[in-house]
Amino acid sequence: MGTVVALSGQVGGAKLAEGLRRLRGKDLAVIVNTGDDHEVFGLAFSPDIDTMLYTLGGIASPAAGWEPTGETYVLHDMLHRLGSEHRVRVGDRSFALPLLRTEALRQECPLSQVTLGFCKKLGIDARVLPMSNDPVRTVVLTADGEVSYHEYLTVLECEPVVKGFLYAGADVARIPDEVLEAMYAPDLEAIVLCPANPYHTIQPILAVQGMRELLRERGVPVIAVSPIVGDRALKGAAGKMMQELGHEVSARRVALEYYRLIDAFVIDSTDEAAAEGIRSCGIEVAVAPTIMRTADDGIALAQAVLDLAQQLRARKETEHSA
Amino acid sequence: MGTVVALSGQVGGAKLAEGLRRLRGKDLAVIVNTGDDHEVFGLAFSPDIDTMLYTLGGIASPAAGWEPTGETYVLHDMLHRLGSEHRVRVGDRSFALPLLRTEALRQECPLSQVTLGFCKKLGIDARVLPMSNDPVRTVVLTADGEVSYHEYLTVLECEPVVKGFLYAGADVARIPDEVLEAMYAPDLEAIVLCPANPYHTIQPILAVQGMRELLRERGVPVIAVSPIVGDRALKGAAGKMMQELGHEVSARRVALEYYRLIDAFVIDSTDEAAAEGIRSCGIEVAVAPTIMRTADDGIALAQAVLDLAQQLRARKETEHSA
Numbered sequence: 001m002g003t004v005v006a007l008s009g010q011v012g013g014a015k016l017a018e019g020l021r022r023l024r025g026k027d028l029a030v031i032v033n034t035g036d037d038h039e040v041f042g043l044a045f046s047p048d049i050d051t052m053l054y055t056l057g058g059i060a061s062p063a064a065g066w067e068p069t070g071e072t073y074v075l076h077d078m079l080h081r082l083g084s085e086h087r088v089r090v091g092d093r094s095f096a097l098p099l100l101r102t103e104a105l106r107q108e109c110p111l112s113q114v115t116l117g118f119c120k121k122l123g124i125d126a127r128v129l130p131m132s133n134d135p136v137r138t139v140v141l142t143a144d145g146e147v148s149y150h151e152y153l154t155v156l157e158c159e160p161v162v163k164g165f166l167y168a169g170a171d172v173a174r175i176p177d178e179v180l181e182a183m184y185a186p187d188l189e190a191i192v193l194c195p196a197n198p199y200h201t202i203q204p205i206l207a208v209q210g211m212r213e214l215l216r217e218r219g220v221p222v223i224a225v226s227p228i229v230g231d232r233a234l235k236g237a238a239g240k241m242m243q244e245l246g247h248e249v250s251a252r253r254v255a256l257e258y259y260r261l262i263d264a265f266v267i268d269s270t271d272e273a274a275a276e277g278i279r280s281c282g283i284e285v286a287v288a289p290t291i292m293r294t295a296d297d298g299i300a301l302a303q304a305v306l307d308l309a310q311q312l313r314a315r316k317e318t319e320h321s322a
Numbered sequence: 323m324g325t326v327v328a329l330s331g332q333v334g335g336a337k338l339a340e341g342l343r344r345l346r347g348k349d350l351a352v353i354v355n356t357g358d359d360h361e362v363f364g365l366a367f368s369p370d371i372d373t374m375l376y377t378l379g380g381i382a383s384p385a386a387g388w389e390p391t392g393e394t395y396v397l398h399d400m401l402h403r404l405g406s407e408h409r410v411r412v413g414d415r416s417f418a419l420p421l422l423r424t425e426a427l428r429q430e431c432p433l434s435q436v437t438l439g440f441c442k443k444l445g446i447d448a449r450v451l452p453m454s455n456d457p458v459r460t461v462v463l464t465a466d467g468e469v470s471y472h473e474y475l476t477v478l479e480c481e482p483v484v485k486g487f488l489y490a491g492a493d494v495a496r497i498p499d500e501v502l503e504a505m506y507a508p509d510l511e512a513i514v515l516c517p518a519n520p521y522h523t524i525q526p527i528l529a530v531q532g533m534r535e536l537l538r539e540r541g542v543p544v545i546a547v548s549p550i551v552g553d554r555a556l557k558g559a560a561g562k563m564m565q566e567l568g569h570e571v572s573a574r575r576v577a578l579e580y581y582r583l584i585d586a587f588v589i590d591s592t593d594e595a596a597a598e599g600i601r602s603c604g605i606e607v608a609v610a611p612t613i614m615r616t617a618d619d620g621i622a623l624a625q626a627v628l629d630l631a632q633q634l635r636a637r638k639e640t641e642h643s644a
Contacts, residue, residue: 041421041422041424041425042364042424042425042428043421068400072394072396072414074394074414074415075397075414075415075417075418078390078414078415078418079418079421079422081418081443081444082418082419082422082440082443082444083422083439083440083443084418084422092394092396092397092400092414093396093397093400095397095417096397096400096401096403096404096406097404099363099365099401100363100401100404100405100406102363102364103363103364106364117405118404118405121403121404121405122403122404
């Protein structure tokens with residue numbers, strides 16, 4: 001068995017990453033979106049990295065996957081009593097990673113090293129890595145003007161109509177050495193785009209300069225898993241965004257967002273009828289249960305993705321030898 | 323009734339300040355030591371200011387007066403799980419003031435205004451003010467070298483032998499406008515040095531450039547309350563420090579630390595025998611119960627101090643008219 005690289009973010013993406021980790025352990029590297037990173041109280045919040053660390057560290061709340069289990073909010077309440085106007089209800093335990101990250105970044109430690117340090121402390125055998133150590137900020141172009149994705153989510157509560165997205169800084173952001181190392185591993189088997197919002201979770205990673213080329217040039221299967229089941233997003237505002245961008249809300253549409261990047265697309269069993277339409281765009285399709293309610297669901301989906309990768313590799317070898 | 327200014331810090335100092343607040347409300351201004359201020363995780367911790375705010379805001383823990391009541395430590399535990407080596411066990415609620423202070427200071431709001439803002443939010447009618455908006459850091463000269471007071475307390479646990487103190491930055495630190503305003507109030511009645519460690523709580527305040535002159539020039543009674551009862555400090559390391567500095571551990575010694583600054587000194591009833599020795603140094607002495615176990619104890623001591631101030635003012639008037 002070789003190594004696997006996953007591109008991920010959000011709760012669903014973290015669940016599949018955890019499934020992959022259960023199968024591959026230290027042979028998994030997860031490249032996480034940092035386009036949602038933001039500062040509150042001068043602290044460096046990295047929501048997608050933290051969700052990933054809680055999930056892979058086995059301490060994520062089963063109910064709200066983005067925070068540690070048993071979370072309390074006494075600090076938040078005290079902050080509001082003292083006049084804080086920050087809307088996001090950050091739990092007590094959830095301040096720990098941002099506090100330590102901020103301190104380490106001030107001491108000039110790169111985000112990738114800080115994050116690997118957290119993996120070690122949380123007993124995570126896989127490598128969680130930021131898509132870049134340089135700042136990239138996802139900007140939402142709305143009918144009412146431009147806002148950061150963080151503000152769009154927390155202050156505007158995803159209300160304004162979405163016209164498009166920008167990934168500010170992505171064109172000059174560099175891929176971290178640790179990501180290059182994972183991508184150039186001699187035994188790399190598969191690159192997995194986890195199920196997550198294409199616009200503000202996966203695309204920001206792909207927008208980092210050279211990332212698309214890097215994903216293609218290794219020649220290993222690139223497989224995405226649909227975050228859309230039926231005609232709606234499993235979580236979050238992906239459905240609303242697709243609609244407002246003038247797209248149909250469907251697994252096929254997500255596949256098209258990754259056109260010429262992915263070799264195959266995994267759709268949910270309920271969407272089997274859509275398979276043909278996706279295949280007609282030159283993208284291989286596999287059908288599997290993509291809703292991850294339990295850890296076993298995540299492992300099963302991860303296994304389905306890796307099996308598909310193996311099939312694609314085998315087919316390619318046959319073609320080569322033919 | 324006129325206005326009162328108190329110089330204060332630590333838990334005992336906050337208790338007397340609360341007694342004064344109960345008697346004078348908005349006519350009290352408390353100038354608080356900031357020589358123990360320090361950064362942890364890049365956050366601006368002001369231990370003496372926060373103790374004062376919790377106490378005057380009525381939310382201080384009765385057991386540990388330096389933190390809010392019902393404090394929990396889940397963030398601290400998480401920080402340590404993630405590798406933090408900071409020793410001080412900061413409670414969850416206790417992060418709120420430093421977080422908001424740090425944010426406000428970064429936005430160029432002066433510490434005095436930040437602190438008055440906290441007073442408002444906590445419903446404190448009195449004015450809590452830092453001794454300066456400029457940084458002053460108390461340095462402990464020990465047998466093993468120089469350390470910040472914060473490090474001496476938390477890392478070295480007050481172990482090394484004390485040779486002396488420095489108040490770095492005090493000679494160029496400016497007195498805040500709000501402190502000047504309180505000191506120049508036309509109806510100022512008394513200046514009270516609350517019971518607290520003379521070396522690292524009261525002296526740093528007095529070391530701010532021009533502070534001693536300011537206290538004397540108004541001509542109102544300056545009265546200190548002894549933090550030493552019998553031959554030991556009520557709290558903290560004052561006794562140990564006095565011994566290592568080559569002094570006797572006594573109320574008299576504390577009175578001498580304020581020589582030529584104070585008009586009168588309040589000692590505990592158990593130290594009545596020491597009164598004559600202090601009077602022989604030209605300092606008036608009053609005897610009162612100085613141990614504040616309850617809020618009423620604090621009010622009674624505050625009343626005793628204000629009564630003494632009134633006597634001193636009356637005597638002065640008599641002398642003038644004589």
